[in-house]
Amino acid sequence: MSVTIKDIARMAGVSHTTVSRALNDSPLIHEDTKRKIRAIAERLDYSPNYSARSLVLARSYHIGLFFSTLSKGTSSSFFHETVKGVHSVVNTKYHLIVNGIDDYDGNYAAVTRKTFDGIIVMSQSDGDESFIRYVADKSIPLVVLNRNNEQLSPVNVLADDKAGVYRVVSHMIRQGHSRIALIEGKQSFKSSQARKGGYLQALSEHCIPTDETLHAIGGYTLEGGYAAMQRLLQLKPLPTAVFCSSDEMAVGAMKAIFQSGLTVPGDISVAGFDDDVFSAFLSPALTTVKRPVETISRIGAEKLLAVIERGFPHKETLFVDTELLIRDSVGTLHKQE
């Protein structure tokens, strides 16, 4: 049996109403009374019953953080940074509940306004759309990360992937490369499409014709990047550079290149995307684009709390800048003719 405000009330010789008010620092209560009550609460090691409070206030103190999936296709560093970012804002004020959308198997009945004060969706796939729509329909405060869909959700925060890829591919072009291959992620992922868009834009703005044979799909996994690169290594002539839509795939690609007896960046330059925690320590260190996942998550969480606590209705979409990290895996190509 644990201590309630009624116990405190009895000891202090006041009503439980006064205790409730005192502990909530209501201006209605005399300072002396507050002090006395707080002292007793402290002494009895009182802690409020969240269920009771939630019931009467119609608030759950839960923030739901939903990933497309927890198990398949979510990279560890991505997951970790997201949780860190959101958690740093939510902290001890709300409980952070982590979930995979795919766990619900299409039946979202358990997701209600009462179970979640607000929801953050870290979206990675078009498959999330039904879930996002469901949450929006229930008018649960909502922030969508990593995805741009204004008509679906009011607040969106995402990295400017396209601009980031544009920057790194332009960098390759400036280093003299023109036969630049692409290893895509998962075609159904919006991020994959955006990154391809940046690649295509860089090529077209530098008047380099696109060549479909230079495009491969790696599925955002190491193994996939390895296999995709193996296919690209069959090409004649070989590409002089390859942009990989994730660092993990870049690691796989480099592995394939090394195995075929070639060097990076001597024979083939490689660039990635994400700046995974290990990327700076590869040999050669990987030139890549840093996605501010933690920043995005932090900003998203702040926006969500603003919506919940101050009612912040108007739509907005925030793009967070990426950062080009030039390291050693992209070399300069000397014109051969």
Place this chain on the structure above:
Amino acid sequence: MSVTIKDIARMAGVSHTTVSRALNDSPLIHEDTKRKIRAIAERLDYSPNYSARSLVLARSYHIGLFFSTLSKGTSSSFFHETVKGVHSVVNTKYHLIVNGIDDYDGNYAAVTRKTFDGIIVMSQSDGDESFIRYVADKSIPLVVLNRNNEQLSPVNVLADDKAGVYRVVSHMIRQGHSRIALIEGKQSFKSSQARKGGYLQALSEHCIPTDETLHAIGGYTLEGGYAAMQRLLQLKPLPTAVFCSSDEMAVGAMKAIFQSGLTVPGDISVAGFDDDVFSAFLSPALTTVKRPVETISRIGAEKLLAVIERGFPHKETLFVDTELLIRDSVGTLHKQE
């Protein structure tokens, strides 16, 4: 305003008690009545108010997953695998709340039997002890992962780190190495101590004297591994092999070795611990020990649910086997004399 069991009761022409029983599939209620009530509930899109239920049942439906820290010193893959493992068991039955112990700053008042039906601590440091003790004192159902302290907590699940390191270092010795350096993690982490123990045991059982100058500290970070290896590279004669207490540190160490113009495993063999997601794709692929983090987490979660639901009082400690993964970073040393 959302629909409650009273609304359903009104529509069905029964009492709200009957509705409650029907929805909980109580044997007291006639099947026809149940069907009717379920149909109405379905039609009205009813979902129960968890706060109210929690209040009356004195259960929160929350499982707390606590890390020593979310931000500093927890590797992403470790974090991800843990959450995956626990989540796969907890699923939609309970809400999984992720927290860092360091966020509470020593004030655990918000952690009570009422806010958490059970708690899983993924322990990485001695600093967790006060928290674990607190939870145990409150007699909240508790499972501690990754840490062995029978008198503190009833149920412990952990990898047999020491045996795993013993195995990989013995492997190095069998390949002819005897001058084997060690890069430790964080000295305050129990895991770091256990791994060092395995290293020392392997040496002593093969009658190789320990040499303090061969021990360096890398703090479980890439940068730390890099710096530690730089120090080891000052030694004369050089070690012929180095065991790193984590794969991340191994990557840093390899980087330092390459920078000094040496090769792996030609000049120096390297082994790691963890089998991070990228380890198989390094060049050379890293020989390491796989810690079954996800398995540990899954088993721990199952144990916790057993305690919660079936009352499972007796103490037990489970060791989960590690797996030696022999890849390319440890070479054979030919005797020189």
Place this chain on the structure above:
DNA sequence: TTACATCTTGTTAACGTGTGCATTGTATGC
């Protein structure tokens, strides 16, 4: 017919907290 068991449903209270309204006591203004 009566007594009793069984099946099904209803009545009422309880969980712990917050809040609208009433009540008491005290100071202020005229």
Place this chain on the structure above:
DNA sequence: GCATACAATGCACACGTTAACAAGATGTAA
């Protein structure tokens, strides 16, 4: 000295659910 304002506290109810107990209906055995 009285009306009024204001500060501090208490009373009673509400939130949505579950459960102990009561109670009605129906069947059955004596």
